[in-house]
Amino acid sequence: MAGDGTIGKACDVLEQVAAFGRPVRFAELLESSSFPKASLYRFLQSLTNQGMLSYDPDRQTYSPGLRLVRLAHSAWTQSSLAPIARPILDALSLETGETVHLAQLDSSQVLYVDKRNAKNPVEMYSEAGKVGPAYCTGVGKAMLAFLDDDLLDKAISQQSFHRFTDKTLTSEEVLRADLVRIRERGFAMDDEEHEPGIICVACPILTSGGRVLGAISITGSTQRMDFDQLKKWVPRVRRSADQIGAEAEAWRFPEGRKDRMQAS
Structure with missing residues (x-):
C-alpha cells in the first residue's frame, strides 16, 4: 500500500x-x-x-x-449484502439442509459475509468475516466469471494460485478456461479445490445490468454426497441469487468503486 x-x-x-x-x-x-x-x-x-x-x-x-x-457495523449494514439476504439465506438453508454461504469480492479475494450451517455441520474453513481465495472457491469463481474484462484481468493478476489440494487450479490459463465454462452454464463448482472433501455449487448475484454484487453457494461433504446430488439444488440457488440481486437494487445497493472489484 x-x-x-x-x-x-x-x-x-x-x-x-x-x-x-x-x-x-x-x-x-x-x-x-x-x-x-x-x-x-x-x-x-x-x-x-x-x-x-x-x-x-x-x-x-x-x-x-x-x-x-x-464503523464495521455501519459498513456491514450499508454495504454488505448480508442484511438484505438474511431471510433468503434462512429459507434456502431450511429447504436444503445444507451449508449456505454468502460472499462478496474484496480486493480480489472472497469475503464471506454470512453463513448458515448444515443440519449435520461439517468442519470447513469458511466463516462470516473470513477472507478466502477467489480462484479455488465456488463463490469466488462464480464472481470472477461475470466480471468485466478489465476487472477480471486485475483480479486474476492478484491471485496467488497456491495449491491447497491435488485439484486446485494453479494457473491463469486453467482458471480462465474454467471461468468460460462457468459463464456458459451460469454456475460454478468447487470440486475439492480449496479443502479436501468439500464440494459446492455457487451462483453469482448480479444487478439487472450484469454487475457483480456477490455470490451464494450450497456446500456439502463428499462423505455423504456427490455432485449429482448437489447440482439438483442449482435452480434453487439461482433463484435465491436473483432474489438477492433484485432486493439489493430495490434498496439502491451502493455502486462501489471499480478498483474495489465492483464490491463494497
Missing part, C-alpha cells in the same frame, strides 16, 4: 492486529511487521488515540477498538 501513504500504512497495521484474532502484544506485531519498531509504535499509538485500537495496560495488548467496531 505504498501508494496510499500514511493512511494505507495505518490500515495495514489495523489488519495486522485484527488478523491475530485475539489481543496481541507489541513484540508479536513487530515480528511480522514490515515497519521499523519506531514507526510501528507510532501507528499503534495514533490508532489507539483515535479509538480504532484499544490498549490494555495490564496485559500490554492491542485489540480492535470500539470506534472500529461501530
Whole structure:
C-alpha cells in the first residue's frame, strides 16, 4: 500500500492486529511487521488515540477498538449484502439442509459475509468475516466469471494460485478456461479445490445490468454426497441469487468503486 501513504500504512497495521484474532502484544506485531519498531509504535499509538485500537495496560495488548467496531457495523449494514439476504439465506438453508454461504469480492479475494450451517455441520474453513481465495472457491469463481474484462484481468493478476489440494487450479490459463465454462452454464463448482472433501455449487448475484454484487453457494461433504446430488439444488440457488440481486437494487445497493472489484 505504498501508494496510499500514511493512511494505507495505518490500515495495514489495523489488519495486522485484527488478523491475530485475539489481543496481541507489541513484540508479536513487530515480528511480522514490515515497519521499523519506531514507526510501528507510532501507528499503534495514533490508532489507539483515535479509538480504532484499544490498549490494555495490564496485559500490554492491542485489540480492535470500539470506534472500529461501530464503523464495521455501519459498513456491514450499508454495504454488505448480508442484511438484505438474511431471510433468503434462512429459507434456502431450511429447504436444503445444507451449508449456505454468502460472499462478496474484496480486493480480489472472497469475503464471506454470512453463513448458515448444515443440519449435520461439517468442519470447513469458511466463516462470516473470513477472507478466502477467489480462484479455488465456488463463490469466488462464480464472481470472477461475470466480471468485466478489465476487472477480471486485475483480479486474476492478484491471485496467488497456491495449491491447497491435488485439484486446485494453479494457473491463469486453467482458471480462465474454467471461468468460460462457468459463464456458459451460469454456475460454478468447487470440486475439492480449496479443502479436501468439500464440494459446492455457487451462483453469482448480479444487478439487472450484469454487475457483480456477490455470490451464494450450497456446500456439502463428499462423505455423504456427490455432485449429482448437489447440482439438483442449482435452480434453487439461482433463484435465491436473483432474489438477492433484485432486493439489493430495490434498496439502491451502493455502486462501489471499480478498483474495489465492483464490491463494497
